[in-house]
Amino acid sequence: MTTFHVLTLFPEMIVQGLTPSIIGRAAEKNIIKLNPVNIRDYTLEKHGKVDDTPYGGGAGMLMQAQPVYDAHKAVSGDRKLRTVYVTPQGRPFDQGLARELAKEEELILLCGHYEGIDERVLEEVVTDYVSIGDYVLTGGELAAMVIIDAVARLIPGVLGNETSAQEESFHNYLLEYPQYSRPETWHGKQVPTVLLSGNHAEIAKWRLEQSKERTKRVRPDLYEHYEARQQLIKRLSKDKRNNIHIMECLARGNGEILYAQGEDIAVYHRESSTCMVKASSPEGGRRLLENCPDNIGWYVVSQEYMRELLKELGYKEFCECSQLLYTRREPLPVGHKDIRKLGLESLEYVCSHYDKGSSAYVRDRLLVGVMYGAFVENRLVGFIGMHDEGSLGMLYVEESYRGRGLAASLEAYSVNRMLERGVIPYGHVIAGNEASMKLQEKLGFYQAKDTFWWMEGMAEML
Ligand code: ADE
Secondary structure, eight states: OEEEEEEESOHHHHHHHHTTSHHHHHHHTTSEEEEEEEGGGGOOSTTOOOEEOOTTOOSSOEEOHHHHHHHHHHHHTTSOOEEEEEEEEEEEOOHHHHHHHTTOSEEEEEEOOTTOBOHHHHHHHOSEEEESSSSOOSSSHHHHHHHHHHHHTTSTTSSOOSSOGGGGGGGTTOOOOOOOOSOSEETTEEOOGGGGSOOHHHHHHHHHHHHHHHHHHHOHHHHHHHHHHHHHHHHHGGGHHHHHHHHHHHHTTOOEEEEEETTEEEEEEGGGTEEEEEOSSHHHHHHHHHTSOTTOSEEEEOSHHHHHHHHHTTOEEEEEEEEEEOOOOSOOOOOOSOEEEOOGGGHHHHHHHOOSSOHHHHHHHHHHTOEEEEEETTEEEEEEEEOTTSOEEEEEEOGGGTTSSHHHHHHHHHHHHHHHTTOOOEEEEETTOHHHHHHHHHHTOEEEEEEEEEEEOOGGGO
16 A cells, blocks of 8 residues: 655645545545644644744745654654655656656655745755646645645556556657547537547547647647657667667657667666667767766666676676567467456565565556466466566466466467557567577567666665
8 A cells, every 4th residue: 555644734735635536535445545744743842833034034934854854753763765845946747757656655745834944854854856837836735735646546446447547658648639428519519530430540540640739739848759759769660679678668658868879879767767778889888878867777788898888887787688579460369268467466476486576566567557367276376577667577387387388378468468558569588598488489579689688786876
């Protein structure tokens, strides 16, 4: 369950603002938890005062460090919880940040009032400074509520519909297309005929065009990013097998272009802190790395000199692998009939058989709804998942159930789900895993020529 702690001088505002909504209902059902904490309860000043005038003069009052610090301590104890201070001075809030925050099990939102909060306590407790827009509100509560609403709706179960809102990232950061419902004619206006045609391909094409047209007109800034991504995808498609990981990251709308000079390209998947790199020479690669932030968690590279350059920067080789992709459109036959989407109830099982990621990572994959399990006589005996940067993986089948096509069925099943969502399935197979290579080939995956390395940043440098 995700808990939102809100440190505020107006807890009733948070309760009244969120309780009547979908978010309130999710809290009632224990899918999320809202914990408004009154900062005033923690002041040591006997009249309940929490503010004072700023040193150096100036208008208004400032919230003092002590009550904020003690309220924070009461919530976090000795834990280091992600703490968001809502302020016009922060990083702009967007869907990407909402998705990132939705991964936290607990989140503290700190609301300021008056002219702000004593800088010294902010330095000690805040991990993120976030603004909801270029305007100034009278306090942080409305901003905190906006953030809670946007983050909570991404948590599976909150919206109550089948496809998780996290999968919306596949919609490519374009604005939504127009929608219509009954009646077919209203105020003399007809519903666009294509929507009545039942032709799903035509409908999808029309919707994409509408989204593009609307984005171009209303948000030229977003459209420019969209265009840049599309152009880069086109360039990369000349060598699809070697570039599919970068192309898919861009196509699914969650890749930021950090660098693109000629054949030297770096695309960043912020949520997984993964930077996918393609370099044309050691000099180009060096320049490219100079343009990447120094707190990147992972690099995926396919040139040996890039691996060496990253080692010089303190990165460690995590694994060497081959890249494989499925370029056909037709779904694959699934031999085993009992394959199901897995939820949190399978966390323990998956963790006990998957050693390449933490339990928090597995939990996230289960919550996003991209893990599938094979069941035999109603017992879970194997699984597969989609990694956060988009590749297929995590495949496992219990030893005593191997040799009867369960792995192939699991993989075929996930490939089909990916095709339904319009994405190209691809995966990384660790060097030397002959069984997996054989399976990919049997299913019709093609292997890229390059060798790929996942390079891991060390905790102390991030
Ligand atoms: N507090 C006051 N104004 C704000 C804003 N625009 N964003 C976040 N917090 C705020």
